[in-house]
Amino acid sequence: MKYKDYYALLGVERTASEDDIKKAYRKLARKYHPDVSKEKDAEEKFKAMAEAYQTLSDKEKRAAYDQLGRHQPGEDFRPPPGWETQFSRGGADDIDLSGIDLGDLFESLSHGRRGGARGFSGAGHHETFAMPGQDFEATANLSLEDAYRGTELNLDLSMPEMTPDGMVRRVPRTVRVRVPKGATDGQRLRVRGKGGAGFNGGPPGDLYLNIKLTAHPRFRVSGHDLYLELPITPWEAVLGASVEVPTMEGRVALNIRPGSKAGQKLRITGKGLARPHGHAGDLYCVLNIVLPAAPGDREKALYKELAEASSFNPREHLA
Amino acid sequence: MTDTNITPLQFLDDSTRIALEDMLAMSGFSLRELIDLVEHGAIEPEGSSTEAWTFSARTTFIARRAAGLRTEFSLDTSGTSLVLGLLERIDELERRMRELECQLLR
Numbered sequence: 001m002k003y004k005d006y007y008a009l010l011g012v013e014r015t016a017s018e019d020d021i022k023k024a025y026r027k028l029a030r031k032y033h034p035d036v037s038k039e040k041d042a043e044e045k046f047k048a049m050a051e052a053y054q055t056l057s058d059k060e061k062r063a064a065y066d067q068l069g070r071h072q073p074g075e076d077f078r079p080p081p082g083w084e085t086q087f088s089r090g091g092a093d094d095i096d097l098s099g100i101d102l103g104d105l106f107e108s109l110s111h112g113r114r115g116g117a118r119g120f121s122g123a124g125h126h127e128t129f130a131m132p133g134q135d136f137e138a139t140a141n142l143s144l145e146d147a148y149r150g151t152e153l154n155l156d157l158s159m160p161e162m163t164p165d166g167m168v169r170r171v172p173r174t175v176r177v178r179v180p181k182g183a184t185d186g187q188r189l190r191v192r193g194k195g196g197a198g199f200n201g202g203p204p205g206d207l208y209l210n211i212k213l214t215a216h217p218r219f220r221v222s223g224h225d226l227y228l229e230l231p232i233t234p235w236e237a238v239l240g241a242s243v244e245v246p247t248m249e250g251r252v253a254l255n256i257r258p259g260s261k262a263g264q265k266l267r268i269t270g271k272g273l274a275r276p277h278g279h280a281g282d283l284y285c286v287l288n289i290v291l292p293a294a295p296g297d298r299e300k301a302l303y304k305e306l307a308e309a310s311s312f313n314p315r316e317h318l319a
Numbered sequence: 320m321t322d323t324n325i326t327p328l329q330f331l332d333d334s335t336r337i338a339l340e341d342m343l344a345m346s347g348f349s350l351r352e353l354i355d356l357v358e359h360g361a362i363e364p365e366g367s368s369t370e371a372w373t374f375s376a377r378t379t380f381i382a383r384r385a386a387g388l389r390t391e392f393s394l395d396t397s398g399t400s401l402v403l404g405l406l407e408r409i410d411e412l413e414r415r416m417r418e419l420e421c422q423l424l425r
Contacts, residue, residue, distance in 0.1 A: 176325045188331040188380050220421040227421035277334035288424045
């Protein structure tokens with residue numbers, strides 16, 4: 001079992017009062033809560049802090065944690081002899097603790113109190129009321145092509161589950177899901193019944209997926225709309241043109257009107273991502289007027305001739 | 320353990336309606352807590368009576384966040400309601416920012 005220094009995670013002394021622990025947690029939760037924080041790795045840090053707080057804010061769990069002694073974070077350690085028995089009234093001294101996560105161990109203590117687990121039952125009660133399984137959230141990374149067409153995913157998850165020895169342990173699970181057309185970046189999806197197993201006959205929890213689209217070399221995604229930067233020449237912008245543009249379903253012809261401007265958006269209706277219960281999004285082509293990197297002599301001569309012939313002054317308003 | 324069955328997904332967006340019972344199960348709120356949040360305007364159901372309430376599936380995600388925030392920061396209903404409003408505003412601003420970023424020329 002790997003040691004975690006819960007006091008260090010919360011930045012408090014081992015002698016800290018309940019109130020100090022609560023204050024430290026609140027302060028760090030404010031900083032790292034995934035709903036309010038933009039800090040790097042905020043979610044991981046918040047989970048670690050929440051785990052530390054759940055243990056240290058509970059008198060019985062804190063006492064059990066303190067009895068484990070001091071170790072280096074990440075160090076393999078064994079609880080002192082009799083530790084399991086001391087904090088158990090259910091004969092938990094024969095439980096194999098090797099390979100168990102420290103957070104899961106204390107989670108087992110919670111379940112023991114609620115009557116779900118064997119052993120580690122501080123209150124000594126063994127009611128067997130049904131409890132629903134835990135809900136989980138996971139990120140599903142999709143390519144734009146997969147989101148456009150719909151796809152099947154195998155999600156490799158590690159879920160804490162109550163094992164037959166009455167302990168909460170990480171169990172690898174692969175869940176197969178079919179993501180239909182209509183998913184886009186930031187979309188939340190519910191996979192009913194694929195969260196943690198229920199306890200004592202309770203229903204399983206749900207799995208919530210957060211869709212994350214990987215960056216596409218050509219298209220940018222906003223909701224169900226797609227954006228494509230479309231380079232055009234200065235003369236196409238002035239004179240108008242018909243150009244071919246790529247879409248997710250192949251190339252289509254697009255009419256550039258005479259007098260088009262840089263940054264102008266041209267919409268191709270229905271060529272974005274499908275919506276689950278409605279019209280598909282659109283594809284917007286954002287015009288970018290580009291100049292030749294190295295104009296030839298003839299081109300330079302024509303630009304010079306244009307400069308001499310034109311009276312256009314784009315800076316008139318700055319005069 | 321591999322689950323060989325392919326599980327269908329439910330979109331949590333405004334196009335899907337969720338019944339009250341499902342909302343309570345998904346959010347973890349009690350009925351009283353949910354009614355409080357509705358009265359504070361943090362969550363807006365449709366339906367003429369509490370029993371007939373339905374919610375946008377997107378709202379269930381907001382409710383889950385509300386349940387987490389309320390526990391993690393020991394917020395009362397007014398505080399939860401206020402925070403949710405601000406989070407919604409941030410979500411909308413981020414959505415708008417992504418849309419504008421898409422239009423920027425590289």
